[in-house]
Amino acid sequence: MASLIALTPCAGLLPLTIGAITVTEVVPQALTSVAPFKGHKKAVSEALKAKVGAGLPALNRRSGAVTWFGHGVWMVAGAVSVEGAAVTDQSDAWAVVEIKGAGVEDVLARLVPVDLRASVFKKGHVAKTMLAHLSVTVVRTGADSFEITTMRSMSKTLLHDLEVAMRGVAARG
Amino acid sequence: MRIDCPNCGERDRREFYYQGDAVVLNRPSEDAGAQAWDDYLHNRANPAGETRDLWFHEGGCRAWLVVERNTMTHAVHAATLAEKVKR
Ligand SMILES: [Zn+2]
Numbered sequence: 001m002a003s004l005i006a007l008t009p010c011a012g013l014l015p016l017t018i019g020a021i022t023v024t025e026v027v028p029q030a031l032t033s034v035a036p037f038k039g040h041k042k043a044v045s046e047a048l049k050a051k052v053g054a055g056l057p058a059l060n061r062r063s064g065a066v067t068w069f070g071h072g073v074w075m076v077a078g079a080v081s082v083e084g085a086a087v088t089d090q091s092d093a094w095a096v097v098e099i100k101g102a103g104v105e106d107v108l109a110r111l112v113p114v115d116l117r118a119s120v121f122k123k124g125h126v127a128k129t130m131l132a133h134l135s136v137t138v139v140r141t142g143a144d145s146f147e148i149t150t151m152r153s154m155s156k157t158l159l160h161d162l163e164v165a166m167r168g169v170a171a172r173g
Numbered sequence: 174m175r176i177d178c179p180n181c182g183e184r185d186r187r188e189f190y191y192q193g194d195a196v197v198l199n200r201p202s203e204d205a206g207a208q209a210w211d212d213y214l215h216n217r218a219n220p221a222g223e224t225r226d227l228w229f230h231e232g233g234c235r236a237w238l239v240v241e242r243n244t245m246t247h248a249v250h251a252a253t254l255a256e257k258v259k260r
Contacts (some may be wrong), residue, residue, distance in 0.1 A: 059180050059234075071180055071236035071254075113185040128181060130188055130232040 009095035009155040016163060019170030021101035023162055026147060030079040030091045035072050040084030047082040062124045062139050069137060070128050075149075095155035099162065100145035103169065108146065110165040112138060116146070132161040177252050180234040188232035193217070195225045195239045198260055221245055227255060 010025040017023075036044040036056070045055035054064030056074050069075040081087055099107065108116050111131045115121060116138065127138045134157060137149040150158045174186040194217050201209040221244060228240045237255035242248060 060182075071230075071234045113187070128233045128235075129184070135232050 009092075009152040010097060010159065013156065013159050014097065016159065016166075018163065018166040019101075021099060021104055021107055021166050021169070023097050023099045023159065023166075026096040026098050028077045028091070028096060030077070030089065031094060032076045032078065032080050033069060033086075033088045033090050034066075034074050034076055034080070034082060035086040037084055037086070044082050044085045047084075048076065048080065051080050051082070052076060052078055057124075060126050060128075062126050067137070067139060068126050068128075075137075093152055094149050095152045095158060096147060096149045097158070097162075098141065098145055098147050100142070102144055104144050104146060106169045107162070107165045108138070110168060111161055112136075114138070116140070118143065131158065134158055134161070174247055174249065176228065176230075176238070176240055176249055178230050178233060178236070178238065179252060179254050180236055181230065184230070184233055188230060189238075190229040190231040192227040192229060192237075195227050195255075195258070197227065198239070198255060198258060228252070 008025055008027050014023055014025045034044065034048065041056065048066060049055040052065045054066045057063035057066055057068055059068050061068055065077040067075045075090070079089070105116050105118070112129055114127045114129045116127070121127070121140055123140050123142060125140050129136060129138060131148065131150070134150050134154050136158070139147045141147050148158065175183050176186060176189055177183045196213065196217070201213050223241070223243055225239060225241050228238045230236050230238060238252045239255050239258050240252045241250045243250070
């Protein structure tokens with residue numbers, strides 16, 4: 001039987017450090033989208049709480065392993081199954097990276113048309129938005145770090161855009 | 174131009190995809206007759222002024238919105254989730 005080599009979405013491309021900023025790949029064990037059917041949101045939230053320790057967070061928020069992922073859908077880091085929702089295994093569909101370092105907001109400000117400064121975009125806040133031409137999900141994970149998720153097929157484009165912005169910010173000193 | 178998405182908040186126009194007149198939400202009944210279906214499928218007003226259009230928050234939460242705006246002043250008055258609009 002053929003032995004296949006599994007590659008992560010950013011294999012061979014990360015880590016990348018320029019100036020004070022470092023990008024590393026985040027490889028979730030599994031990603032499962034959960035879209036509750038009409039009238040089932042509360043029950044789904046309770047079921048998730050029992051299974052992964054966090055229910056469905058509010059719009060534009062992350063709570064533990066559960067992240068709001070757009071209109072009527074949440075993404076769970078982990079393999080789960082719940083009743084009353086459309087549940088889809090999306091584990092290999094997304095490229096996830098962490099970008100971290102002093103002044104990381106300056107890098108993202110060149111690419112993302114949403115105010116990500118700490119005064120308005122706090123830890124656990126989520127933005128479904130664009131990074132250059134890409135649809136992305138941006139989550140603040142710490143005082144100087146963000147998690148960025150994009151479609152797996154776009155991982156190289158994401159890293160190219162980040163790299164150009166990181167070089168630009170580093171060059172300004 | 175910025176659109177105030179009910180899910181995401183105020184966002185730049187580039188995050189949205191324009192579909193067209195929100196009249197498509199008002200699908201005629203099967204037996205409404207040829208004229209009603211012709212209007213529904215093909216005939217659109219082209220007003221200079223107030224419009225009511227469907228926009229898709231493609232680079233965001235991916236919700237369909239009904240956006241009321243003015244094509245002469247570029248003012249955006251309201252954005253409502255299409256699923257919440259009375260039909
Ligand atoms: Zn939105």
